[in-house]
Amino acid sequence: MKELLPDIDRWRSRGEKVALATVVATRRSSPRPVGSKLAVSESGELAGSVSGGCVESDVVLAAQEVLAGGAPRLLTYGITDDMALEVGLPCGGEIDVFVEPLE
């Protein structure tokens, strides 16, 4: 969290809202531990990571929906996911990511 603060401050000082995605659970192997965070600005800038790049592009879409007024969302990624070919995890694990507005 601490390492995300400078970017979050910069975005908020520009008047942008920020969404936060957090790894809340992992099953089998996973690239980032529980608690890892990705912050997404309204204009689509990123800080931090939830998977080392494997699923970030999809998380960003969800983050922008949340910032547009959508409800917080719990997303699951992994090899059992039908999106596996597009946004799967190379480790063969599964992660749950909670996406919410930062407030």
Place this chain on the structure above:
Amino acid sequence: MTLFDELRPVVEGGGRAVVFTIIAGDQLGAKVLVREDGSTVGDGPAELAALAPDALRAGRSHLIEHGDSTLFADVFGPPPRLLVYGAIDTAEALCRAAKLLGWTTIVADARARFATAERIPSADELLVVWPEDALAQVQPDLGTAIVVLTHDDKFDVPMLIGSLATEAFYVGALGSRRNQERRNELLRDAGVAESDVGRIAGPCGLDIGAESPAETALSMLTEILAVRAGRSGGRLKDAPRRIHAEPATGKK
């Protein structure tokens, strides 16, 4: 003030707190921040504060099934601390490597000529003290690793005896196998229990063929990480188990 604004000084100051978020169930997204002193902020059910002591003790973020809801307990705490006794060149290399991991580094030595900021620029804290005072000032806890580099019984023995009386998750000492055995006899003579003598990682470090101070520091630091995760520290290609570790309880 938003919950984030309330959390921020805790995170920046290395304090302890837990944020409960309802990630499934009624009141999706509701949160409660509970500080170590029990004070709370947030729009989530106030009763969640009762879960905070256990969550903080667990020392790492985790899910909790609570009635019909699923909670994410996001646990915030200070980074691990590395306490090095003996301000030699390997101490600087160890601190530099530990800083890369975001750890807090403390170097102590009774010899003022050794414990200088010029020699050890990567130490967050430099203490010119004898072992007993180093331990009294640093107060090693479950999140502290201690490495003794002095190679000198008059420092090593009191530092190891004192370190073994703390909850430090790692106590390591430099020195050849023969020297370790000789020093361990001194510890036993001083009344240290065999189980405590067995806690000492000595000679400390993983067997990676380290030679330079920087290599030796990496060898030690990787052993410290392995001990913290409850791993033996071999090659992943030879490991039968899953690659990613859950950090052991209370040692985030």
